[in-house]
Structure formats: structure tokens, C-alpha cells
Amino acid sequence: MGEMTAAAPETDADAARRAAVLDDLAWRGLIATSTDVDALRAELAAGPITLYCGFDPTAPSLHMGNLLQILTVRRFQLAGHRPLALVGGATGLIGDPKESGERTLNPVETVHEWVERIRGQLEPFFDFDGVPNAAVMVNNYDWTQGLSTLEFLRDVGKHFSVNRMLDREAVAARLAGAGISYTEFSYQLLQSHDYLQLHRQYGCALQTGGSDQWGNIVAGVDLVRRVTGDRVHALTTPLVTKADGTKFGKTESGTVWLSRELTTPYAFFQFWLNSEDSITPSLLRYFSFRSHEEIEALEESLRERPQAREAQRALAQELTDLVHGPDERAKVEAAASALFGRGDVAELDGPTLDAALAEAPSAVVTAEEWAEGITVADALARTGLVASRGAGRRTIAEGGAYVANVRVADENAVLTDADVLHGGWVLLRRGRRHIAGIRVERP
Numbered sequence: 001m002g003e004m005t006a007a008a009p010e011t012d013a014d015a016a017r018r019a020a021v022l023d024d025l026a027w028r029g030l031i032a033t034s035t036d037v038d039a040l041r042a043e044l045a046a047g048p049i050t051l052y053c054g055f056d057p058t059a060p061s062l063h064m065g066n067l068l069q070i071l072t073v074r075r076f077q078l079a080g081h082r083p084l085a086l087v088g089g090a091t092g093l094i095g096d097p098k099e100s101g102e103r104t105l106n107p108v109e110t111v112h113e114w115v116e117r118i119r120g121q122l123e124p125f126f127d128f129d130g131v132p133n134a135a136v137m138v139n140n141y142d143w144t145q146g147l148s149t150l151e152f153l154r155d156v157g158k159h160f161s162v163n164r165m166l167d168r169e170a171v172a173a174r175l176a177g178a179g180i181s182y183t184e185f186s187y188q189l190l191q192s193h194d195y196l197q198l199h200r201q202y203g204c205a206l207q208t209g210g211s212d213q214w215g216n217i218v219a220g221v222d223l224v225r226r227v228t229g230d231r232v233h234a235l236t237t238p239l240v241t242k243a244d245g246t247k248f249g250k251t252e253s254g255t256v257w258l259s260r261e262l263t264t265p266y267a268f269f270q271f272w273l274n275s276e277d278s279i280t281p282s283l284l285r286y287f288s289f290r291s292h293e294e295i296e297a298l299e300e301s302l303r304e305r306p307q308a309r310e311a312q313r314a315l316a317q318e319l320t321d322l323v324h325g326p327d328e329r330a331k332v333e334a335a336a337s338a339l340f341g342r343g344d345v346a347e348l349d350g351p352t353l354d355a356a357l358a359e360a361p362s363a364v365v366t367a368e369e370w371a372e373g374i375t376v377a378d379a380l381a382r383t384g385l386v387a388s389r390g391a392g393r394r395t396i397a398e399g400g401a402y403v404a405n406v407r408v409a410d411e412n413a414v415l416t417d418a419d420v421l422h423g424g425w426v427l428l429r430r431g432r433r434h435i436a437g438i439r440v441e442r443p
Contacts, residue, residue, distance in 0.1 A: 054087075064248060288319075
């Protein structure tokens with residue numbers, strides 16, 4: 001047998017690197033609340049800790065709010081700590097209470113399917129092999145499915161005060177309205193039980209999450225202390241909000257999903273590229289892995305040359321690379337350039353063109369209408385690029401109308417089959433910045 005290689009001795013630099021993650025989070029504005037930052041810093045410096053963040057499969061994909069949690073945990077792993085990526089196969093069957101009302105319970109088979117999808121979305125963000133602090137994927141269904149009601153009530157439920165649970169904001173709002181089921185009211189006990197189990201199995205000493213999870217997380221901290229006597233920690237990040245202070249919600253228009261089927265790579269890139277100037281500095285600090293100096297330079301560019309959108313473009317490129325990969329990002333940028341006259345739209349593939357024009361104003365032309373003839377002026381009006389056919393003709397006369405990036409000179413020009421691109425689209429543009437699509441239905 002060969003000689004065993006001794007582990008490299010601990011250095012002051014190692015300890016400083018492990019603890020410095022908190023200073024980095026603070027600089028980025030990523031610490032909303034914490035049980036005791038100084039105590040946590042001392043524990044981080046003393047040695048690598050194990051931490052976890054949970055993701056419930058209440059939808060078929062994670063979204064940008066989850067992405068902030070993923071990247072926050074990734075920062076801890078890069079600093080030398082061990083992450084547990086928890087997918088809530090059990091808690092996802094119930095759902096965290098919302099202030100707006102009771103959730104619709106999804107079928108068990110659906111939740112299990114979503115568990116696998118979310119596991120696949122989490123895997124690329126963490127190192128699971130080849131490093132001393134390799135991440136571990138866990139599912140709370142594994143330790144919850146066999147738990148009897150009596151065992152749960154005796155070993156977990158007896159440690160919870162109903163009075164304190166009623167103080168939780170979402171629960172209080174529900175009680176003041178239509179009420180809350182015992183199922184959702186019990187969610188806090190299940191999440192707290194997760195922390196206890198992960199502390200017992202893995203020595204987990206920190207749970208992270210969004211600030212709306214603070215009540216659930218500190219309830220877990222308290223459960224661990226009551227059952228084991230050990231001190232563990234909680235840390236939450238701010239919620240990601242729009243310029244008006246409202247959350248990016250799970251709505252058709254507001255949600256940015258990590259799944260390419262729900263939010264295309266093109267739409268994902270455009271979301272970050274079009275972020276408002278007022279919130280871009282926060283988005284950069286929250287999501288980017290660039291150095292403090294690089295981020296400050298981008299913030300300065302945003303202040304001095306906002307029209308250049310250098311900060312937004314850097315953010316869009318970095319996050320699209322992270323979520324969808326550099327090759328997909330290159331396709332997206334090529335599509336954007338082609339749409340706005342800086343490339344050949346004929347070279348775009350069908351799915352990319354579909355995704356790009358799905359984000360633009362559009363109109364549908366039936367096969368019968370197409371056969372009768374659609375003028376460019378009419379097409380401009382139908383898509384809303386201009387207010388009327390007359391305005392469309394004026395735009396053409398002024399040299400501001402384009403079909404597939406070719407300027408239209410004739411005010412009475414009619415669209416032809418040669419103008420139809422992949423997927424049955426005709427690309428229209430007014431001026432340099434306004435595009436729209438006509439979808440031609442085929443017989």
C-alpha cells in the first residue's frame with residue numbers, strides 16, 4: 001500500500017476565506033435578517049459548516065427568486081462550506097401558506113415528477129463530486145413518508161406554541177379573511193422538522209432562504225435547540241422586487257422561469273437586458289459573481305452612460321451563461337442582432353425566431369387574407385407599430401419601414417411568400433428599435 005497523503009494544514013487564509021462570505025453577502029445587500037451574524041462568522045471561520053436551502057416543487061420549474069437562493073448557497077460552497085440542496089417532495093405536497101388564499105393541492109404523481117425536474121435544475125449550480133465540501137442532494141419525502149401522526153405530534157408538535165404560529169404574517173392574514181386549513185397551518189412544523197433531521201444526519205448548522213421564510217426558518221432553529229440543545233443559525237436574503245417595490249410574482253407576465261419551455265433563453269436574456277436602471281445595481285450585486293471592483297465599474301457606467309446599457313448587458317450575458325450555457329447565449333445575441341438589422345434573419349432557426357417574436361407585438365393573418373394580399377402599411381397597423389394604414393404609408397415614405405431588415409420604398413408594397421421566414425413569420429421593423437411579427441397561417 002502507498003503512503004497516505006496528509007491533509008493540508010489549516011491556515012489563517014483558509015479561515016478568513018470561509019468567514020469572508022458574510023462580508024461579501026453584506027456588501028451585495030444580501031443579508032436581510034440573521035439570528036446572530038457575529039456568532040455565525042466565528043463558526044464559519046472555525047471550520048467548514050454544512051448549510052441548506054429548500055426548494056418546494058409547487059410548480060414544474062424554479063424561477064428567478066429561487067435562483068437568488070441557489071446562487072447565495074453557491075457562494076458559501078465557493079468559500080469552502082458544504083451545501084445541502086433540499087427538494088421538498090413532502091412539503092411540496094402541502095405548500096407554504098400564502099396570504100392570498102389556500103393552495104390547490106397537486107396530485108402526488110405530479111409533485112414527484114416536479115421533484116425530478118427541480119433536481120435537474122439544481123445540479124449544474126453545485127459541485128457534487130471531486131471536492132472536500134461536495135454538495136449533497138436531499139429530499140424531505142425520504143424522512144417524512146414513514147413518520148406516523150402520533151410520532152410527529154409527540155416528537156415535533158409538542159415543541160410549538162400555537163400562539164407564536166398565529167403571529168406569522170401569512171397565517172394572520174388568512175385568519176382575518178377566509179381562514180386557513182390545518183394542512184397549511186402545519187407547514188411550519190414540517191419545515192422545522194427538516195432542519196432537525198439535517199442537523200442530526202449531516203451536522204447542518206445554517207439554513208438560508210428568502211426573507212418571507214424567516215418565521216419558518218427561526219422556528220426550525222428553535223426546534224433544533226429544544227430537541228438537541230445545539231445552537232444553529234438562520235440567514236435570509238431580501239426578496240427581489242421591481243422598481244415600484246412589488247415582487248416579481250408567479251404570473252404569466254411576471255415570472256422568469258429557469259425552464260426553457262416556460263421562459264425561452266431569448267426571453268430570459270431580454271428580461272435582464274431590459275431591467276430598469278433603478279434596480280440594475282441591486283440585481284448586479286445579488287446575482288453576479290463578478291468582483292466588487294467590476295460591479296462598481298458597471299454601476300459607474302450605468303450612472304454616466306445609461307443609454308449604453310453596459311450593466312444590463314453584462315448581467316444578461318452572465319446569467320444566461322449560468323442558466324442556459326454560453327452556446328445558447330450566443331444564439332440569443334445573434335438573434336437580437338439580426339432582428340434589429342445587424343445580421344441576417346434568414347440564418348435564425350425556427351425556435352429562436354419563435355422565441356424572439358413571442359416577446360414582440362404580433363398579429364395573425366389567415367391563409368385567405370394572405371392569398372388576397374396584405375400591404376406592408378396594413379401589416380404595420382395590424383401589429384401596432386403604427387396607428388393606422390395611413391400612418392404606415394407615411395412611415396414607408398419617410399424610409400422608416402423594413403421587412404426582414406430590407407427597407408420598403410413603395411407605399412403600396414404587398415407582402416409576398418418570399419418575405420415569410422421560419423415558422424411562418426414575417427418580420428417587420430419601424431425605425432431602428434421597434435419590431436413586430438406577422439404570423440401567416442397556412443392552409
